[in-house]
Amino acid sequence: MAALPEALDLGFAKSGQAGYYEQVFSIASPLHSAPPAPRRLLPSGFSRLDASGGFARGQLVEISGAASSGKSTLAFGACLQALAQGSSAAWIDSSGTFWPLPALEANVSLERLLVLRMLDSAAVLRSVQLILSCPGAVTALVVDVSPRLAIKDAQLVRLQRLAERSGTVLIFLTERPAQLPTLGAPIALRLHVRRLPGARFSEQSRLRIDVLRHKGGANQQSFEESVHGPNRLRVSSTL
Amino acid sequence: MDRIACAFLPRFEPSRTQEVLLLLATLSPLLAHLDADGGGSFFLGLRGMAHVVSSEKSFLEQIHARLRERGFETRVAIADTAFVAWVVAQRAQGIVPPGTAAAKLLDAVTLDELQLSSPARSLLTKLGVKTAGAIARLPAGSLARRLGPEGVRLEKLCRGEALVAHPSTENLPPSIERVALDLDEPLSDLEPLLFLAKSLLDRLLPALARTRRALTELTIIARLDDHSLVDHMLTPESPTLEAAALMTLIRLWFERKPFGAAVASLELCASRTGVASARQLGLFLQREEKETAALEKVVARLGAAFGRERVVRAELGDTFLPEARLRWVPIQLANQSQRTHAAEALPILRKLPQPEQIRWRDGRLFRANAPGVQIIHVDGPLRFSGGWWSTPFNRSYFWLSLGDGALAWIFREEPSGPFFLEALAD
Numbered sequence: 001m002a003a004l005p006e007a008l009d010l011g012f013a014k015s016g017q018a019g020y021y022e023q024v025f026s027i028a029s030p031l032h033s034a035p036p037a038p039r040r041l042l043p044s045g046f047s048r049l050d051a052s053g054g055f056a057r058g059q060l061v062e063i064s065g066a067a068s069s070g071k072s073t074l075a076f077g078a079c080l081q082a083l084a085q086g087s088s089a090a091w092i093d094s095s096g097t098f099w100p101l102p103a104l105e106a107n108v109s110l111e112r113l114l115v116l117r118m119l120d121s122a123a124v125l126r127s128v129q130l131i132l133s134c135p136g137a138v139t140a141l142v143v144d145v146s147p148r149l150a151i152k153d154a155q156l157v158r159l160q161r162l163a164e165r166s167g168t169v170l171i172f173l174t175e176r177p178a179q180l181p182t183l184g185a186p187i188a189l190r191l192h193v194r195r196l197p198g199a200r201f202s203e204q205s206r207l208r209i210d211v212l213r214h215k216g217g218a219n220q221q222s223f224e225e226s227v228h229g230p231n232r233l234r235v236s237s238t239l
Numbered sequence: 240m241d242r243i244a245c246a247f248l249p250r251f252e253p254s255r256t257q258e259v260l261l262l263l264a265t266l267s268p269l270l271a272h273l274d275a276d277g278g279g280s281f282f283l284g285l286r287g288m289a290h291v292v293s294s295e296k297s298f299l300e301q302i303h304a305r306l307r308e309r310g311f312e313t314r315v316a317i318a319d320t321a322f323v324a325w326v327v328a329q330r331a332q333g334i335v336p337p338g339t340a341a342a343k344l345l346d347a348v349t350l351d352e353l354q355l356s357s358p359a360r361s362l363l364t365k366l367g368v369k370t371a372g373a374i375a376r377l378p379a380g381s382l383a384r385r386l387g388p389e390g391v392r393l394e395k396l397c398r399g400e401a402l403v404a405h406p407s408t409e410n411l412p413p414s415i416e417r418v419a420l421d422l423d424e425p426l427s428d429l430e431p432l433l434f435l436a437k438s439l440l441d442r443l444l445p446a447l448a449r450t451r452r453a454l455t456e457l458t459i460i461a462r463l464d465d466h467s468l469v470d471h472m473l474t475p476e477s478p479t480l481e482a483a484a485l486m487t488l489i490r491l492w493f494e495r496k497p498f499g500a501a502v503a504s505l506e507l508c509a510s511r512t513g514v515a516s517a518r519q520l521g522l523f524l525q526r527e528e529k530e531t532a533a534l535e536k537v538v539a540r541l542g543a544a545f546g547r548e549r550v551v552r553a554e555l556g557d558t559f560l561p562e563a564r565l566r567w568v569p570i571q572l573a574n575q576s577q578r579t580h581a582a583e584a585l586p587i588l589r590k591l592p593q594p595e596q597i598r599w600r601d602g603r604l605f606r607a608n609a610p611g612v613q614i615i616h617v618d619g620p621l622r623f624s625g626g627w628w629s630t631p632f633n634r635s636y637f638w639l640s641l642g643d644g645a646l647a648w649i650f651r652e653e654p655s656g657p658f659f660l661e662a663l664a665d
Binding site (some may be wrong): 045046066067068069070071072073074075076077080086088090095096097098099100101102103104105106108111112113115116117118123126127130131134135136137138195196197198205225227 | 553
């Protein structure tokens with residue numbers, strides 16, 4: 001894609017997907033009518049989400065939802081897909097609660113899932129920066145955003161550029177209600193998740209996923225996904 | 240170019256390697272130029288020897304005489320490169336004048352003398368290459384591309400770029416390289432300290448490079464103005480001689496402000512060393528290897544910035560107690576990545592740092608300072624007991640489906656203890 005004027009480049013232009021400014025330019029100027037480069041995608045492991053493209057590498061994603069809504073499961077799906085491709089993934093656990101026991105009990109190797117237990121807000125951003133500055137190190141990076149972690153737009157723009165350079169899907173997990181805006185303008189995809197009540201733990205539970213923002217895709221979509229209950233814990237299924 | 244002496248012992252006994260090395264070490268002021276190939280050849284660099292001996296001939300005779308005194312039959316040769324010296328010493332004793340074209344000499348060296356693997360021998364035979372001289376005349380990189388690290392070694396060897404013929408670093412006498420500097424004025428600011436560390440590193444790394452070792456662990460020892468000592472070990476992602484990569488780790492550690500007072504002296508010590516790998520040479524990296532190398536770099540940087548204990552991976556623990564089934568262990572990356580087979584989503588638990596006491600009353604679950612939530616389904620109890628030899632436990636675990644969609648994992652200390660919230664499925 002041809003370079004956009006610097007003044008209009010807010011970090012979307014290099015994201016490899018048709019963002020707002022690219023759409024504007026493709027209409028306004030024949031000079032920018034070249035087709036965008038094909039996006040490198042990372043599946044999420046959820047069929048309906050993947051049917052709409054999954055996650056684009058280099059993209060910033062926000063997955064929001066209340067406690068126990070299933071947002072971590074959704075993000076972990078992307079990590080598992082990265083591991084299944086022979087790549088690596090990282091999870092920055094700012095709450096000290098990340099506990100992937102069901103995956104271990106299901107004999108999934110998590111040797112290449114790097115977990116950083118960072119309770120300090122500044123350390124979280126610093127570690128994201130350190131990870132993204134090594135291109136190719138991880139394909140999916142999940143950041144647990146605790147309520148005390150404030151991320152400015154300028155920081156997000158910087159992280160977006162680093163994510164793009166390293167080809168990493170950078171996923172922020174927040175507990176923001178759906179009514180609140182996204183973390184910041186550089187977020188290309190925002191999904192809001194909630195678990196539909198009524199499932200027994202031994203059954204599959206249903207997650208409702210609302211697409212609140214999707215640059216270059218359809219917004220305001222909703223779909224449901226199934227997820228195994230925590231019954232995969234060997235301790236509860238065999239003893 | 241540094242000249243190299245090779246002493247070849249035809250009746251070599253491996254058990255006496257260290258004895259020969261120590262004997263040769265007394266002849267050279269620079270121990271770093273000493274090595275052995277494990278097959279009876281010993282190498283001694285002549286750098287700096289001009290001030291110690293009158294001529295190469297007298298030095299050759301000196302080596303020969305000292306070895307004979309100890310009962311070693313030997314042939315010594317001196318040449319521009321280790322390989323040429325080795326080739327000559329295999330056949331006779333003598334000095335190859337500086338600047339002599341080695342190609343003709345190497346044409347006499349057959350493939351049998353080069354300690355080749357069978358794939359390498361097979362490839363060279365197919366290419367019609369029969370001597371070391373022919374290898375030296377091949378286009379640069381042609382063997383490296385086909386044979387990997389062995390091709391690199393062969394090319395370097397026959398072109399005279401290798402410091403030692405057929406090196407065997409385990410025969411090196413153990414030595415720890417260290418450099419230190421006492422400061423006139425103690426330093427506390429980051430940038431001057433980094434500048435100091437860089438200058439020390441620039442002295443340390445060439446010393447290692449001369450022995451073809453690369454640094455795998457760097458120990459920094461600082462004596463502070465209040466007479467206390469601070470020491471810290473940094474581990475790069477792979478054996479390295481790159482100052483820039485090490486300076487990144489040093490900077491990250493210094494930024495943690497590890498010194499409680501101004502630094503009065505700084506010492507860098509190559510506390511562990513290893514052989515530079517082919518991967519470090521940046522050759523033949525496949526995608527996964529590249530990603531592993533990048534991940535190792537990330538782990539090293541994060542470890543330097545935040546401490547290794549913060550960078551972990553999850554592993555199954557060998558216990559029945561559910562809350563101890565998962566344990567966090569330091570990251571150890573295998574060269575070959577292990578792919579997962581997971582194609583479907585698996586739930587993630589959010590385990591509370593400490594179990595939170597809750598109440599279960601009238602079909603509702605009450606957390607502290609929160610309204611009760613209706614319990615829709617209860618699965619359990621699953622009873623666990625054990626640990627009588629250390630920490631006994633006797634618990635019942637339940638999974639609760641709550642009215643707001645949450646899935647809660649709770650337990651109760653039996654027989655009638657309070658309920659605790661252990662984790663939520665998220």
